[in-house]
Amino acid sequence: RIAGSLYRALSAPGERFAAFSGVFSVVERARFDSKPLVELKGRLAASGARPSTEMRRLVRALSFIQLREQPLFHIPINVLLLWDLGWAGALERWRERCGPRLRGWLDGLADLEALSSLAGFSFDNPSYPFPEVRDGEARLLAEGLGHPLLPSSRRVCNDLALPSPGAALIVTGSNMAGKTTLLRTLGINAVLALAGAPVCARKLRLSPLAVRTSMRVQDSLARGLSYFYAEIERLKGVLDACDQGPVLFLLDEVMQGTNTAERQIASRAIVRRLLGRGAIGAIATHDLALTTLEQETGGQARNVHFTDRIEDGKMSFDYTMRPGVVATTNALALLRKVGIELPEASGRRAESAGCGSDE
Template structure:
């Protein structure tokens, strides 16, 4: 990154030199033109500084383009360092638009939002890439797909220059490349292109040009006036269809240069992972590179957009040049439109894999999970939450399987119960989307993650927290009816009712989940619930976190220990903030 910074500084100096040079040459040329305005031979001499000015314009623009690319590359490395230094919060896309409150775990595990898993992982520049990564985080992939993604991530992780190129290609894309809009346009029926429209618009434009020639040659403006009026009328006749066709192209063609740049990177790379090779094969289209085809559409879209210019609009009314461009765009649509969805999906998958491979590259000590068909099973060594910084995360071993399906987790406030539960869930989500996990080792079978951790009431909907919670519990028990075992993660289950009802309700829910081959964890402050494992015929067990007093301070080690917690710190915490409660 330091070399990029030095190059950027040198380029900034060149840019200033080019800018000053252009200004000086422009001023001198205009001044000279003023003196030589009546001398034809002198004016011809001004072609030399004019040519120099044009060369400087081209060189300056190329310098600015390289500076813009380099700025994005520097941002790519700065984001990586921010993640490693725990300064990543607030950087990048949050993915809020993908959050569905009814999803089994997205809100509870902070998959989207500020300081979320998505914000930490995503380096995608296109909406297709963000959509693909979000889908992977929301839905567990089949085992074969997970293993294929793991191989692709391993292949991409050391390709730093490729990932830099993907992250640095094109301009900002926040308002462009809407994959659904673009793919729908690609499959749509052409609006303007008919034989009659093409013949009429081309013929009338030619006749108008001939009328201008006649005016110049015979000094008679009448043919040009007649043709102009006739063409104005025809322009009005096709205006609605033309505007509709142009609008569709402009909406579909956001920042296509970025899409083309990412496709070009994928086309030129030599991969070893089968999934990446398959992505390259999917791009092939009768020997034509998709990146070049997309660039051609981008150029057409840019030219079509210029029809809104104050000077271009009147000329368009008599020459129909924008209609000719639409004919070309709709011809492109006919040839390549059906492939657009494949190209967009390919770019989306490449960007999602690039995001996961960046995560793997930055954390080489994280393990790729071992996938097993026989389950249920979640067996982890030295597991921790992947969003916690190095040095603050405490690693714990954790195992659930067909023999030990339920952990009842007790412990005092602030001891780490909720964070530990989220660590299990987030690592399970990462494992089933093809990413490495924050553990020394993880063996996992196919599981449906479901959580009840962050339950909110709804004032507008008239729903209490307790009612919202039992609704979530009902959803989790319904998921348990499926063939894929549920990994249930329940934090302070049914805390909104009395101890008697809570014990009966919790035992009923846990027994139902266990009987349907689910595995999971429930945390509690209510020690009455720690008796539930005794009724589970060996399939349940207790574990706890604890604290200790060090002088006047409470100290937490965040280490998971077997058995039921023997301490409580509620009164200690109340006194610590100035509430003089007595024993």
Template sequence: MENKKEDIKSLFLFIGEIDSAISCASILNSEKNLCNPTFVDKKEVFSEGLYHPLIKDCTRNNLNLVNKSLLLTGSNMSGKTTFIRTFSVNAILGQTVNICFASKFEIPFFKIYSTIRISDDLINNTSYYLEEVVRIKELIEVSKKDDFCLFVIDELFKGTNTAERLAAGKSILSYLNKKNHIVMVSTHDLELTDLLKKKNFELYHFSETIENEKLLFDYKIKPGKPKSGNAIKILDLYDYPKEIIDNARIGIE
């Protein structure tokens, strides 16, 4: 058996390639709206009808960026993180199997880095904030190179206080948004929209409507920053005491 080790390894690789080819063929033979990506040698993104392949009846969105990065704000549960994941998934699929879940997908050939999945590390005795500091430092080091990079960041430094989070966030995001790099960051900090608008960040948001005491989301990306949030409304919908709701609303007036 020992003398067949390399043959078995080759067999596993062959089966894996066949399995991957069958999966790609199944997707191409489906009725899904697909396209082949177009790769450009400039800091631009053009996408139409973009959607997530694992979300049933996923709302499709368009995004165009020219020499700018994306700062995405909006209400809770409105689709911010899902959208930047959707873009990232399609960028990876486009660069690996030449398939995108969109009508059009035109991007540079990226190296992709993400800070979406971060948590406390009890084994190594590090907090969420420290884990994020270490991860962001990796992105900073990578950004010094001339390669096209896509930096996908969800709620930067949410493990620290507001004043320092805003100051550090503005500085770091501006630093990453240099050369050929594109940053896609979601945030609840509306103050960042004013701080980064002049730093070559395009502002977009997701929002909701309220009908019959229910929050309704259209999951459509919109230009600019949101006019309101829904955090207190969600507390109200879940029957928090009226005293809490009233005091909370006074606090934001």
């Protein structure tokens, strides 16, 4: 029974143990010049045992126990040699010898993998500069900030500034004009910077920040969770993070899951609370009622926008961030473009920003 329980517990991860043995061998043979990598390698060898050797011993023991799957061979050899008992003892001795060290070995390997990923990103993007990260109050200043996953031929970079605690951008704009991409650009570069990687920008200066978002919220049938409740849980997490230190928040179409009146009240209250707690960030919205926050906060929250152009009946976007509130909308034009006719509509593209507050 003991051997059977050991086999059931270890048969699934057994293949991964074999892979770890090979990776540990590579690390043990590698020669590092960087002090952090030398220290990391030293941690793996600190116990005196070679992780690769011990992993091979574990895999060998597991492979012999797997003979249980071949009853014509297993039954007689187990009766004659007490096969299961012998290899169960070998596994127990391995656990006593290496069990306390295993977590440290795997943590060291995880650290090396993370550093390798950052080094690979830097190698693949030699033109990306490293950011300037300085302790102090919350701030983020970027020049030529772009999304690293967009090809350089299509990437449009923008300058933006969140110079002090409580600074925010209220981002309005036409559909498909680039609002959400701006939030993603800001978030991914902040994460790269704080992880120690280069960034997709001409220059980026920021303080240590916890990046918190309310984007791509999903309901859950399994959890019995509506879209609205999933969103307010996410927003509560963003607010709670402000109690732990400086926060960079990124909110996309806040409170979509409720009616217009309650959405406007709740959205304004949440943004005000974030700014009051010294967080910095950006809010992408079609709800133009939020744009009055610029006046109400004395300019701490600044309005910026993206827009579109229609030339010769074709819609185009330049993805350039501009100051102020968007002056045009394009929802009806996009509906017509995909073949959805709206006889009750005037058929004209909305020219007033107020026409599209609930797109």
